Amino acid sequence: MVAMLLFILKSMENNQIIKEVSIEHGKVLINQSEFFTGETSDLGPFLKSLYKQLNLKYNKYFKMDHLSKLGFLASEVLLLNEGIANETDEVAIILANASSSLHTDVKYQESIADIPSPSVFVYTLPNIVIGEISIRNKFYGEHMFFVQPSYNKEELLDYTTCLFNSTPCKYAIVGWVEVNRNGDYSAKLMLCQNKK
Amino acid sequence: MVRVAAHNIISPLGCTSQENFDKVVAGQSGIALRKKGELSDTDFQAALLNMEVLKDKISGIANAEAYTKLEQLCILSLNEVLDGVDVKSERTGFIFSTTKGNITEITNNPHAVDALLATTANKIANYFGFKSSPQVISNACISGLAAFVIGRRYIDAGKYDNVIILGADILSKFIVSGFQSFQSLSPEPCKPFDANRDGLTLGEGVASVVLSKADNTNKACVEVVSGAISNDANHISGPSRTGEGLYRAITRTVGANEEVDCICAHGTATPYNDDMESHAISRAGYETIPVSGLKGYFGHTLGAAGVIESIISILAMQNNVVIGTKGTVEQGVVAPVNVTKENIQKPVNGLLKLMSGFGGCNAAVYFKKHGE
Structure with missing residues (x-):
């Protein structure tokens, strides 16, 4: 018990949350303040309107599945105006969700009887969204995709602190990117800074 | 440790x-x-x-x-x-x-x-x-x-x-x-x-x-010394042509004073993966270090592969053997590496385990043998 408490206290020291982004029910919040509200909260059209709002020109976006699009756009909002350098090992990406890639898994499962599509199959792994964010920003650093029963923010921050204490990471994108089998979605990302 | x-x-x-x-x-x-x-x-x-x-x-x-x-x-x-x-x-x-x-x-x-x-x-x-x-x-x-x-x-x-x-x-x-x-x-x-x-x-x-x-390093054991995870930041389904991500994972894993006696590679036997690994291994300066691949024995067991292949590697260290790469007849990858075809009996005190996957992800772990 004492060891656990010491671990938690030690954990608090170096890891500072400098920005938070939330995307749910058609609304994007930055640090709890409204940033964008879509005309509809339905996942597909909402993502489209957010992409337009951000004035992005990124062709790879259109090949992504919904989970990757959601995580990608949330990371774009999170990194907006933060001036974090590209081409680096110093930004970690630690994400989690409950449904893994099940939204796309069901779509792929339905395609097996016809002609299975490699471009759908590749998105039947939840960590692909990390790959997409890494490609966009040229982040070569530490990353991991965890699956949790529900969003366990403390567990992810615990692990991020371990990373900050034992690797050269200066920043970490940490949080939840979930699209369930019904298309219900939620993204909650934090930008953490290593204060070591 | x-x-x-x-x-x-x-x-x-x-x-x-x-x-x-x-x-x-x-x-x-x-x-x-x-x-x-x-x-x-x-x-x-x-x-x-x-x-x-x-x-x-x-x-x-x-x-x-x-x-x-x-x-x-x-x-x-x-x-x-x-x-x-x-x-x-x-x-x-x-x-x-x-x-x-x-x-x-x-x-x-x-x-x-x-x-x-x-x-x-x-x-x-x-x-x-x-x-x-x-x-x-x-x-x-x-x-x-x-x-x-x-x-x-x-x-x-x-x-x-x-x-x-x-x-x-x-x-x-x-x-x-x-x-x-x-x-x-x-x-x-x-x-x-x-x-x-x-x-x-x-x-x-x-x-x-x-x-x-473990506090007691005198006891015979295999230590998990260090490890790192990296991303290619290049493509979601194809490995980096230059082995960039894996190279970075290796250099962040193996300390300057650590000896690598053997590398247990990912070695899926797809043309691109094995070429990519050869680049990363030779860029890291391990051209002459014996490389083993275990997919010829177990196939690619996906989420279990890193655990199965690490356990076999640990036993190989304890039995002083570099395991031959089943399926390799004539080495043919783009960069110079030393792929082991047959088992070699020799001391293996430090071993580097590598894995790569879709999403451009790479992982490396360095194992070290203590005592006898």
């Missing part, structure tokens, strides 16, 4: 680590030609588990019918490593690595609860009465090796004294058809690093490891 305290492998080659290791050293493979059927519309090569052999053991699981095939296999494997581990302590962590878990559950019911990876992990954790909540890693083909990296970090940071690692994946039409759609399955058993390699062979397996905090 963090040491490997116990381990188990259930694969087509056997139900204990030792049995698997002995068969590997003897050059046996679990890969065979499978007739078309439930898993594939055409004949295909694969290393499939023989459930008949495991029937008696499975019937020994309390309330066995409440668990899926994958969960039963996980319980059998963990049963073999948990003696003397206080699973009911909050100082014992549990990491479950898998890519697709119980994905077959969605075949008839897209909303099946058992398809959720956290449900699977919780069922297994509850069977043994783990106190800490399980952590599921689903990071494509590096998942199993990533569990060593993360487990070591947790123990190092003081969060846990023991971390149980479980890696598991079984084959389904979902997985087989996906790799077929990529045209990445070889018509023959895979040939890692060979000039005529033409794709990977899939396999099934479940493996467990106990990592423990």
Whole structure:
């Protein structure tokens, strides 16, 4: 018990949350303040309107599945105006969700009887969204995709602190990117800074 | 320091680590030609588990019918490593690595609860009465090796004294058809690093490891010294042409004063993967270090691969052997590396294990042998 408490206290020291982004029910919040509200909260059209709002020109976006699009756009909002350098090992990406890639898994499962599509199959792994964010920003650093029963923010921050204490990471994108089998979605990302 | 305290492998080659290791050293493979059927519309090569052999053991699981095939296999494997581990302590962590878990559950019911990876992990954790909540890693083909990296970090940071690692994946039409759609399955058993390699062979397996905090370095053991995870930042389904991400993972893993006596590569036997690895290995300055690949024995066991191949590597260190790469006849990769075709008897005190996967992910772990 004492060891656990010491671990938690030690954990608090170096890891500072400098920005938070939330995307749910058609609304994007930055640090709890409204940033964008879509005309509809339905996942597909909402993502489209957010992409337009951000004035992005990124062709790879259109090949992504919904989970990757959601995580990608949330990371774009999170990194907006933060001036974090590209081409680096110093930004970690630690994400989690409950449904893994099940939204796309069901779509792929339905395609097996016809002609299975490699471009759908590749998105039947939840960590692909990390790959997409890494490609966009040229982040070569530490990353991991965890699956949790529900969003366990403390567990992810615990692990991020371990990373900050034992690797050269200066920043970490940490949080939840979930699209369930019904298309219900939620993204909650934090930008953490290593204060070591 | 963090040491490997116990381990188990259930694969087509056997139900204990030792049995698997002995068969590997003897050059046996679990890969065979499978007739078309439930898993594939055409004949295909694969290393499939023989459930008949495991029937008696499975019937020994309390309330066995409440668990899926994958969960039963996980319980059998963990049963073999948990003696003397206080699973009911909050100082014992549990990491479950898998890519697709119980994905077959969605075949008839897209909303099946058992398809959720956290449900699977919780069922297994509850069977043994783990106190800490399980952590599921689903990071494509590096998942199993990533569990060593993360487990070591947790123990190092003081969060846990023991971390149980479980890696598991079984084959389904979902997985087989996906790799077929990529045209990445070889018509023959895979040939890692060979000039005529033409794709990977899939396999099934479940493996467990106990990592423990150790203060006494005098005792004979294998230490998990360090590890790193990196991204290619290049392509989601193709490895970097230059091995950029893997090179970075290696350089962040192996300290300047550490000796690497052997490298256990990912070696899937796809043309691009093995070329990529050869670049990363030679860029890191290991052109002459013996490289082993184990996919010719087990096939590619996905989320279990990093755990199975690490256990075989640990036993190879303890038995002073560099394992020959089954399937390699004539080395044929773009960059200079030293792929081992036959077993070589020699001391292996430091070993580097590598894995890479979809999403551009790479992992490296450095193991070191202590004492005799």
